[in-house]
Amino acid sequence: MEKNILIIGGSSGIGEALANQLNDGSNQLYLASRSESEVTGEKVHYQHIDVLEDFQLDLPEQLDAVVYCPGSINLKPFHRLKEEDFLADFKVNHIGAVKVIQQSLKALKKSENASIVLFSTVAVQTGLSFHSSVASAKGAIEGLGKALAAELAPTIRVNVIAPSLTDTPLAERLLSSDDKKKANADRHPLKSIGTAEDMANTARFLLGDDSRWMTGQVIAVDGGMGSLR
Numbered sequence: 001m002e003k004n005i006l007i008i009g010g011s012s013g014i015g016e017a018l019a020n021q022l023n024d025g026s027n028q029l030y031l032a033s034r035s036e037s038e039v040t041g042e043k044v045h046y047q048h049i050d051v052l053e054d055f056q057l058d059l060p061e062q063l064d065a066v067v068y069c070p071g072s073i074n075l076k077p078f079h080r081l082k083e084e085d086f087l088a089d090f091k092v093n094h095i096g097a098v099k100v101i102q103q104s105l106k107a108l109k110k111s112e113n114a115s116i117v118l119f120s121t122v123a124v125q126t127g128l129s130f131h132s133s134v135a136s137a138k139g140a141i142e143g144l145g146k147a148l149a150a151e152l153a154p155t156i157r158v159n160v161i162a163p164s165l166t167d168t169p170l171a172e173r174l175l176s177s178d179d180k181k182k183a184n185a186d187r188h189p190l191k192s193i194g195t196a197e198d199m200a201n202t203a204r205f206l207l208g209d210d211s212r213w214m215t216g217q218v219i220a221v222d223g224g225m226g227s228l229r
Contacts, residue, residue, distance in 0.1 A: 010031030011037035013170055077129075093134070122220065164225045189223060
């Protein structure tokens with residue numbers, strides 16, 4: 001059955017990988033981001049938005065899924081972080097998601113198996129130095145996901161993916177050399193860096209009917225970092 005799927009941040013990284021996976025002719029894809037998407041096709045609809053500004057989504061009457069991918073990697077010692085840093089991370093990670101979901105609710109409620117997928121980080125449940133700002137913002141996402149899962153059941157499922165460091169444009173600075181890639185890979189029990197496709201695989205599962213009995217979950221896709229030593 002054809003699904004209408006909204007992906008915020010569908011022009012790069014995890015959002016783009018997911019859009020490419022879903023762009024098989026069986027879904028209507030609604031992509032919204034700050035930059036033009038390279039994902040194209042008869043069933044791909046693109047809209048320019050900036051989640052840090054006011055925006056109004058152009059949506060179909062029914063939505064079957066919403067995926068919110070925008071995020072930040074603002075790593076600084078706590079004493080160097082200013083109020084503006086915390087607010088900026090909170091706006092892009094949390095407030096943007098709130099705005100998107102509120103605008104999408106009416107259309108989502110018309111679906112028989114609607115799914116919302118949000119993104120957190122391994123740093124929420126596993127304390128990591130220099131992550132206080134982003135972990136605070138993503139912690140709010142986990143709280144939002146669980147609260148919405150309770151409030152919107154049984155009509156809409158809500159789940160959260162919690163990645164570790166993933167090889168996307170957002171993490172380019174942290175993976176800019178072979179030495180950095182090896183050092184970061186070695187921090188994980190699986191001794192590798194996650195890819196956008198790894199995250200997209202999990203998101204695609206959460207959007208589909210195979211996950212119809214899953215809601216309110218925070219799913220770690222983190223190379224084992226969050227639970228193994």
